[in-house]
Amino acid sequence: MIKDDWCGSMKNLKIYLVGFGNIGVGFAKILAKKAxxxxxxxGLNILLTGISFAEGSYVSGKGIPLDEAIGYATARKLQKHKLYTNESFDDVIGKVDADILVEATPTNIDSGQPGLKHINAAFDRGMHVVTSNKSIVVDFHKLVERAEKAGLEFKYEATVGGGIxxxxxxxxxxxxxxxxxxxxxxxxTTNYILTRMYEDGLSFDSALQQAKEMGIAEANSSYDVDGIDSTAKLVILSNAILGTNHRYKDVKREGIANISLEAIQMAKKHGFAIRLIGQSDGRHLVVKPRLVSVRSPLNVGGTLNALExxxxxxxxxxxxxxxxGSIExxxxxxxxxxxxxSRC
Amino acid sequence: MIKDDWCGSMKNLKIYLVGFGNIGVGFAKILAKKAxxxxxxxGLNILLTGISFAEGSYVSGKGIPLDEAIGYATARKLQKHKLYTNESFDDVIGKVDADILVEATPTNIDSGQPGLKHINAAFDRGMHVVTSNKSIVVDFHKLVERAEKAGLEFKYEATVGGGIxxxxxxxxxxxxxxxxxxxxxxxxTTNYILTRMYEDGLSFDSALQQAKEMGIAEANSSYDVDGIDSTAKLVILSNAILGTNHRYKDVKREGIANISLEAIQMAKKHGFAIRLIGQSDGRHLVVKPRLVSVRSPLNVGGTLNALExxxxxxxxxxxxxxxxGSIExxxxxxxxxxxxxSRC
Structure with missing residues (x-):
């Protein structure tokens, strides 16, 4: 799908964006600011030639005007835009003129859908894929192999540590x-809870409550607190960096719900914090609370992430x-x- | 100088290494291990086609046998090697068959020599340059411009934060x-001294003495302790990353020799450490001791470096x-x- 579409030394790079929530809109905002x-x-002229979302799609071969689309999304009036049609991803993927699919729909680590369907359809059409969707954990190696065989790029930087x-x-x-x-x-989220327990002496329940009030934790906090999110990320990390071929179920997982304030205070007295650590040595993948020396560069507080x-x-x-964070x-x-x- | 020297999809990459001390020998060791x-x-067949050092040179178009050269360097018997000649860099540069000059001679931030001479001679000969020599601070922008005009690469990752x-x-x-x-x-070195003062309550003099005994500080410690090394690195960082065109003398510099244990203990009581920080906002370049929150990811101890x-x-x-560290x-x-x- 990469065309010799040059204008002098300028190359058009056409994007089909699927998912127009926080990350999709954030992507459009960055493009509007930095194009x-x-x-x-x-020398890259990046155009959004398609956007699909739950209620329908916008398509324009010349590039969808960004500020307008962002405005309609922010006002939750996507269906009022003049480019709006009720066509779904399945309708649009067959006809949109795009070099790259940007897949930014919500994660579903059980079925992987609809993310996996979108990504595979893009590969079928010879498009490169960039995704922020941790659903790729379900079929990671298949996706990597498909992309390699087809000579297509498959990139997923946003799935783990968005800002890193x-x-x-x-x-x-x-x-x-x-x-x-x-x-x-x-x-x-879990790091924030553990930080409040360590620094302010809060119980797990109070720290979780505080995190919910601040919008850091969801109403249903299991995804974070039980280590599910960390586990999905660890699998992607380990498979991509250490060449493992693990699946979600292969990870030994333990969350933070059973950590007592007493345990944290005892650790603190000896120069340690308790952090929810995901680790892989290329054979064993484990997510569980561990003691980390307060002097270790890994011992970061608040909502920060760190990888060693x-x-x-x-x-x-x-x-x-x-x-x-949406922008990160x-x-x-x-x-x-x-x-x-830059490579094509 | 990059030739179409392919063997199947294999490319020969010929290196002329100048300086065969810690870093030069470390480079040869890594190559021996990882070739x-x-x-x-x-698909890179990396060959060392020349090595020059204080007493002379080795040259071999087919590639200098690495383990042997490393052995002679370690035994301090460089002149006993069968490839040894007393030719200097000036003799060798005109005839060596190399794509890249690796410049690993000691830093001299006053005159920049002999590093600058080596780098310029390599550019004259159409070679790319990789250096670990902070002497480039003396003429940074001229070197960058020369390389750009000639379409040559000029890389200096090792000059700042070797392991980062x-x-x-x-x-x-x-x-x-x-x-x-x-x-x-x-x-x-300075970070190690400040860490000993913070953690063990040592005076500056005792901590410096300890650093000397451990081989972390030189006998003449001014280069580290007075912030000279940090300043040279900050200039390279700021010019390369923030596009400034500053020189060493443009930096406001203050070392750590006047920091009292009392100041450190006072800071500690309030949740801060004192660290020697180099910083640039693209206009003002400053190296001086600053308070850093113990919670900041920048607050690392021992001999670690950190950049935010x-x-x-x-x-x-x-x-x-x-x-x-030599290997880093x-x-x-x-x-x-x-x-x-990979690019050529």
């Missing part, structure tokens, strides 16, 4: 050596940043898009 | 956005690792070499 910079810096460029760091910055193991704080690479030549390297995750999606555009 | 992996993974891939992270992982400011702990990027879209991103710095040099080889 000119990307043209100048990378983990996969591109691994691929672009650690080429000269092997990564031996990884471990990290992969979920900001144990490498062959650099000892350990730790990268710390925001794990989630959208920016990871954009990074993937630009890296594909 | 096969690089052939498989990147700062420049490749900036270039490869943060493409979708601007970096607004940077600040970091850029010198492991304040970015447009990701809030702050912090990367922590070993600042120096050599691995950064190798990363640069591979990234050039």
């Amino acid at each position: 000119e910079a990307y043209r100048e810096r990378y 460029p983990i996969f591109s760091m691994y691929r672009q910055c650690l080429q000269s050596q092997d990564v031996i193991s990884i471990r990290g704080i992969l979920n900001g 690479f144990e490498t062959e030549l650099l000892d350990t390297l730790t990268i710390v940043g925001k794990g989630a 995750s959208s920016s990871a999606v954009m990074s993937d898009v630009i890296s594909i555009g | 096969e992996a690089y052939r498989e993974r990147y 891939p700062i420049f490749s992270m900036y270039r490869q992982c943060l493409q979708s956005q601007d970096v607004i400011s940077i600040r970091g702990i850029l010198n492991g 990027f304040e970015t447009e879209l990701l809030d702050t991103l912090t990367i922590v690792g070993k600042g120096a 710095s050599s691995s950064a040099v190798m990363s640069d070499v591979i990234s050039i080889g």
